[in-house]
Amino acid sequence: MxxxxxxxxxxxxxxxxxxxxxxxxxxxxxxxxxxxxxxxxxxxxxxxxxxxxxxxxxxxxxxxxxxxxxxxxxxxxxxxxxxxxxxxxxxxxxxxxxxxxxxxxLDADSEISPLTWSCAPFTADKAFTSAPxxxxxxxxxxxxxxxxxxxxxxxxxxxxxxxxxxxxxxxxxxxxxxxxxxxxxxxxxxxxxxxxxxxxxxxxxxxxxxxxxxxxxxxxxxxxxxxxxxxxxxxxxxxxxxxxxxxxxxADHGMLGLDSAEVVDFDREPGLQEDVLAVAGDIRARHVYLDGARHDRVLERWRERLGEDYSVLSKADAIAGGVFGDV
Known part of the structure; x- marks a missing residue:
């Protein structure tokens, strides 16, 4: 895709x-x-x-x-x-x-959930920023x-x-x-x-x-x-x-049912977890935040594991490809 x-x-x-x-x-x-x-x-x-x-x-x-x-x-x-x-x-x-x-x-240590306008730390050992x-x-x-x-x-x-x-x-x-x-x-x-x-x-x-x-x-x-x-x-x-x-x-989006046999569970995939600080977003569009600078290795692992049914992009490629519109 x-x-x-x-x-x-x-x-x-x-x-x-x-x-x-x-x-x-x-x-x-x-x-x-x-x-x-x-x-x-x-x-x-x-x-x-x-x-x-x-x-x-x-x-x-x-x-x-x-x-x-x-x-x-x-x-x-x-x-x-x-x-x-x-x-x-x-x-x-x-x-x-x-x-x-x-x-x-929201920043290097925090994520924001806009519908509830609440913030949380990426990991338990980090302080987090209050919602703006x-x-x-x-x-x-x-x-x-x-x-x-x-x-x-x-x-x-x-x-x-x-x-x-x-x-x-x-x-x-x-x-x-x-x-x-x-x-x-x-x-x-x-x-x-x-x-x-x-x-x-x-x-x-x-x-x-x-x-x-x-x-x-x-x-x-x-x-x-x-x-x-x-x-x-x-x-x-x-x-x-x-x-x-x-x-x-x-409408703001559609909806479909999922076959549980085809769901990839991040929590059960050590290979996907490696070098990853946190994931955000929902199942339709995940944001993957890295712990370190091994972007190429992480991209390769995710693309290999998820295959052609998923589009796995770096931040730079997503912006250059216009995925989010004008940035």
Whole structure:
């Protein structure tokens, strides 16, 4: 698998820029060639990849009816919630916004988990750095901040339990946060957010499909139940949109089941552990941090053990290949 050949994807960063450009904001690329709009809602269903929706289309007829061949794209890298949502709000790839996984090195001794905004030492004998202020973590001005300064009204509808989290404060700058106690409140909150006398963009986030997938597996009874909820929610939002408003639906990543016989367990592989200080990220995209300077030897061992089904890159090769976008 060669992820360096995928860096031209439109991605969630460019979807964000396209939405803002279609709403009239200046300085953004309309890569998706969206028609002009005065009000747009983007509903993101966490974990609902294209193939999953195709496979379970009969359980989500409203969402399935929205599928278009030209609407299939790669969200960006790594395809994990923390990085994808940051790309969507910032209009930047992970190499520019800096959230490069569900966990990653903050410095030589510490890793940060952005969804919980918590830090831990790589090894028990090391001190670790406290988590930085979330509002200052993404250094460039985000796309939402730029568009908001131009007069666009940007809102985010999310479960109330996330509304004041550090991660929310880190990535949703430039947006009014509208916390909902349940998904039943989403359609009305979206309608209100778009019923303003200005170009308006409302981002709505559905979390529970991904949660069910991690606990019970994609395609499980619990997962299908949440897919049906997401389908009804999307239809309810659509039915209550103000006149002239547009609904778009996307996901931050897909999901698949794993054959346990094919899983490579780092904790049971002494050859992979050699010269490695720590691993971070999730199973979709691991960051491997080395204890020493034997990069070539470690790369060779990992490539030999994992084979062609994995892409094992040095940091320099990943950056040069555009895996993380602009860095």
């Amino acid at each position: 060669d992820v360096t050949q995928q860096h031209t994807w439109p991605g969630l960063a460019n979807l964000s820029q396209s939405i803002l450009a279609a709403l009239g904001a200046v300085g953004f690329r309309n890569t998706f060639d969206l028609a002009p709009s005065s009000a747009t809602c983007l509903l993101l269903i966490d974990g609902l990849g294209h193939e999953l929706l195709l496979e379970h289309a009969e359980q989500a007829p409203f969402l399935a009816a929205l599928l278009r061949p030209q609407g299939v794209f790669r969200v960006g890298f790594p395809a994990t919630t923390a990085a994808s949502l940051a790309a969507l709000s910032s209009g930047l790839g992970s190499g520019a916004h800096g959230i490069v996984g569900c966990s990653f090195a 202020p979330p509002e200052r973590f993404i250094v460039p001005q985000t796309a939402w901040e730029q568009a908001s300064e131009q007069g666009l009204r940007i809102s985010t509808v999310m479960p109330a339990r996330y509304a004041e989290s550090a991660y929310t404060r880190a990535i949703y700058r430039g947006s009014q946060i509208l916390g909902a106690p349940s998904y039943y409140g989403y359609p009305e909150l979206v309608r209100q957010a778009l019923s303003v006398n200005a170009p308006a963009y409302c981002f709505a986030y559905f979390a529970d499909l991904d949660f069910a997938g991690h606990l019970f597996g994609p395609g499980s009874e619990a997962w299908v139940a949440q897919l049906r909820v997401a389908d009804r929610l999307a239809e309810a939002i659509f039915q209550q949109l103000p006149e002239g408003a547009r609904l778009l639906v996307t």
